[in-house]
Amino acid sequence: MEEEADERPILCERFLEFIMFHFRWVVVVPILLPLSFIFNIAFEVRNRIVHFVSSAPNAHVRKVKYIQEQLKEWSANGRKTKLVNARPGWLTMSFRFPLYKENATKIATDKLFDILELDTETMTVKVEPGVTMGQISRYLIPLGYTLPVLPELDDLTVGGLINGCGVESGSFKYGMFQHICTGYEVVMSNGELNYVVPDSAAKTVKAKQDTSLYYAIPWSQGTICFLVAATIKIIPCKKYVKLTYKSTKTLEEMCSTLTEDSNKYSEKVDFVEALLFDKNKGCIMLGEFSDGPDTQEEVINSIGRWYKKWFYTHVEDLMKKKHKTIEYIPLRDYYHRHSKSIFWELRDIVPFGNNVLFRYLLAWMCPPKIAFLKATTPNILRKMYNRSHVLQDMLVPLETLKDCVELFHDEVEIYPLWICPFHLKSQPGLMKLRDYTQKMYVDIGAYGCTTKKDYHHEKTTRRLEKKVREVNGFQMTYADVYMTRAEYREMFDVTLYDYVRSTHKCLDAFPDVYDKICRSGRR
Numbered sequence: 062m063e064e065e066a067d068e069r070p071i072l073c074e075r076f077l078e079f080i081m082f083h084f085r086w087v088v089v090v091p092i093l094l095p096l097s098f099i100f101n102i103a104f105e106v107r108n109r110i111v112h113f114v115s116s117a118p119n120a121h122v123r124k125v126k127y128i129q130e131q132l133k134e135w136s137a138n139g140r141k142t143k144l145v146n147a148r149p150g151w152l153t154m155s156f157r158f159p160l161y162k163e164n165a166t167k168i169a170t171d172k173l174f175d176i177l178e179l180d181t182e183t184m185t186v187k188v189e190p191g192v193t194m195g196q197i198s199r200y201l202i203p204l205g206y207t208l209p210v211l212p213e214l215d216d217l218t219v220g221g222l223i224n225g226c227g228v229e230s231g232s233f234k235y236g237m238f239q240h241i242c243t244g245y246e247v248v249m250s251n252g253e254l255n256y257v258v259p260d261s262a263a264k265t266v267k268a269k270q271d272t273s274l275y276y277a278i279p280w281s282q283g284t285i286c287f288l289v290a291a292t293i294k295i296i297p298c299k300k301y302v303k304l305t306y307k308s309t310k311t312l313e314e315m316c317s318t319l320t321e322d323s324n325k326y327s328e329k330v331d332f333v334e335a336l337l338f339d340k341n342k343g344c345i346m347l348g349e350f351s352d353g354p355d356t357q358e359e360v361i362n363s364i365g366r367w368y369k370k371w372f373y374t375h376v377e378d379l380m381k382k383k384h385k386t387i388e389y390i391p392l393r394d395y396y397h398r399h400s401k402s403i404f405w406e407l408r409d410i411v412p413f414g415n416n417v418l419f420r421y422l423l424a425w426m427c428p429p430k431i432a433f434l435k436a437t438t439p440n441i442l443r444k445m446y447n448r449s450h451v452l453q454d455m456l457v458p459l460e461t462l463k464d465c466v467e468l469f470h471d472e473v474e475i476y477p478l479w480i481c482p483f484h485l486k487s488q489p490g491l492m493k494l495r496d497y498t499q500k501m502y503v504d505i506g507a508y509g510c511t512t513k514k515d516y517h518h519e520k521t522t523r524r525l526e527k528k529v530r531e532v533n534g535f536q537m538t539y540a541d542v543y544m545t546r547a548e549y550r551e552m553f554d555v556t557l558y559d560y561v562r563s564t565h566k567c568l569d570a571f572p573d574v575y576d577k578i579c580r581s582g583r584r
């Protein structure tokens with residue numbers, strides 16, 4: 062693999078870079094914030110109308126038929142190009158734009174963004190792949206239900222979380238987003254519509270094939286078939302999350318306490334997440350569904366209100382004052398706790414975004430839509446981000462947390478560091494555990510600019526990737542991946558993936574997953 066050129070900027074570029082980085086808010090606050098606000102309101106109004114007239118199920122049939130026709134036409138024309146989803150690159154939740162979509166045939170899955178059916182008997186919800194986490198939480202929570210795993214950022218889509226992956230603080234109990242899905246409605250490259258479910262007692266060839274397909278889809282990045290709907294488990298929920306914040310003083314304490322707290326079978330804990338504010342100081346947050354405070358001393362904190370502090374700064378401040386605190390947080394506010402500050406990325410984009418005056422006067426329009434920020438990132442800034450911005454999530458066994466955090470500290474030293482345990486089931490597919498065990502993993506997420514002198518985007522990422530492979534971990538593939546094809550195949554088990562692709566005529570129809578996720582496949 063050719064090494065990425067280390068583009069050092071000349072003096073005037075540095076100056077421009079400085080201006081654009083520190084004064085990006087000049088565009089973001091007066092233009093992108095109002096646009097984001099108007100877009101969100103318009104989309105919400107549209108969704109309510111669709112829900113009111115119940116037009117989604119009929120429209121779904123029409124939209125799927127159109128996708129089937131597109132595929133049949135592509136087949137009739139000799140299957141000359143590769144197939145991809147039509148969703149434009151600027152909308153996707155990743156820093157990069159896909160290069161593999163140029164000259165490919167774009168299939169209209171991007172028109173599928175409605176909730177189709179709530180079934181409280183089977184406790185499932187059927188949704189189209191473009192439905193976002195914000196849409197789902199807004200729909201389900203008032204009805205008293207939620208997804209067992211509901212990733213935090215409002216704009217993450219069901220299709221992206223299944224064909225990529227998804228993790229959140231409910232994952233220590235329920236696993237990744239793919240693990241809460243009970244069936245996928247898919248269209249194959251020949252235009253055939255299929256509903257696949259896992260059947261451990263499958264007898265017929267078709268049932269066996271469908272089971273294999275079901276397990277092969279997660280992490281496959283849309284290189285097997287097109288997802289047109291997913292059936293997802295729901296669970297009953299309560300109005301609040303009783304959140305217990307516990308400070309930790311050393312990395313050892315963080316690792317041992319988190320290991321104790323991440324008990325999948327705990328009846329008292331529904332959410333586990335941790336933040337590290339430097340190599341030693343951290344906070345573990347344990348959440349439990351609750352009807353609200355039992356005594357008058359206990360406080361409700363509606364952290365989602367526009368004038369409230371960014372969540373991670375609130376946690377840091379709490380930890381300076383007390384070793385342990387409890388708060389009651391409205392459920393939807395809890396789920397989207399990192400949306401308002403886009404984890405901690407907004408501090409670079411709107412440096413005064415957490416200032417009390419800004420919060421009261423303008424933060425009701427926050428956050429800016431990630432897609433709008435992505436679409437308007439100037440080239441100069443992209444170059445700067447390429448040199449010094451880290452965006453990586455490494456999924457590693459919990460017992461290796463200490464080692465891995467130490468490596469992140471030595472290599473990038475970005476804080477807060479997001480730490481989210483998740484239970485990894487023993488299942489076939491790309492994320493298959495080689496030793497057939499099931500165990501607790503943890504997502505270590507580093508987001509932000511590093512000031513490390515010897516940071517090199519490619520070389521440093523490769524060192525992190527190497528460590529992750531050594532500990533049998535996985536790298537989230539929305540981020541920059543510098544592994545070679547062979548290294549990718551060492552990290553992910555491609556046996557089932559390759560088999561399913563060859564038996565479902567995918568090889569000439571879709572790009573290989575590696576070509577979609579590798580750095581050279583993206584701009």
Ligand SMILES: Cc1cc2nc3c(=O)[nH]c(=O)nc-3n(C[C@H](O)[C@H](O)[C@H](O)COP(=O)(O)OP(=O)(O)OC[C@H]3O[C@@H](n4cnc5c(N)ncnc54)[C@H](O)[C@@H]3O)c2cc1C
Pocket residue numbers: 259260261262269270272273274276488489490493556557558560
């Ligand atoms: C040359 C070759 C031929 C193959 N032929 C076939 C074939 O004829 N039929 C076929 O189905 N696969 C076939 N496969 C795929 C094969 O099953 C997997 O590629 C291989 O076993 C690796 O899968 P695994 O170890 O991840 O899953 P395994 O653990 O080996 O599981 C094998 C099958 O059981 C299902 N399964 C596993 N765990 C569960 C569970 N918890 N609940 C429900 N279902 C589960 C899987 O979906 C899969 O279909 C073939 C693969 C190769 C390389």
Ligand SMILES: NC(=O)C1=CN([C@@H]2O[C@H](COP(=O)(O)OP(=O)(O)OC[C@H]3O[C@@H](n4cnc5c(N)ncnc54)[C@H](OP(=O)(O)O)[C@@H]3O)[C@@H](O)[C@H]2O)C=CC1
Pocket residue numbers: 144145146147148152153154155159170190212213214216217218219220221222224225226227228229281282283284286287288289537538539577
């Ligand atoms: N908390 C979390 O877990 C977070 C996760 N993420 C990551 O962000 C990504 C999700 O972002 P989002 O913008 O929603 O998704 P994207 O549009 O980025 O899609 C991700 C991948 O899934 C494929 N895909 C999407 N929809 C379909 C479909 N209907 N049928 C087949 N393939 C499909 C895409 O294919 P194609 O390339 O053809 O478009 C793409 O390769 C995931 O990869 C996730 O891991 C990011 C932030 C937080």
Ligand SMILES: CC(C)=CCC[C@@H](C)[C@H]1CC[C@H]2C3=C(CC[C@]12C)[C@@]1(C)CC[C@H](O)C[C@@H]1CC3
Pocket residue numbers: 154155156228403404406431434435438452454504506508537
């Ligand atoms: C919780 C997990 C698993 C991941 C969180 C990842 C997010 C923090 C990133 C996903 C896409 C990223 C983008 C940006 C910030 C970080 C993410 C939201 C930008 C908004 C940063 C500024 C650039 O100009 C545009 C970026 C678009 C993508």
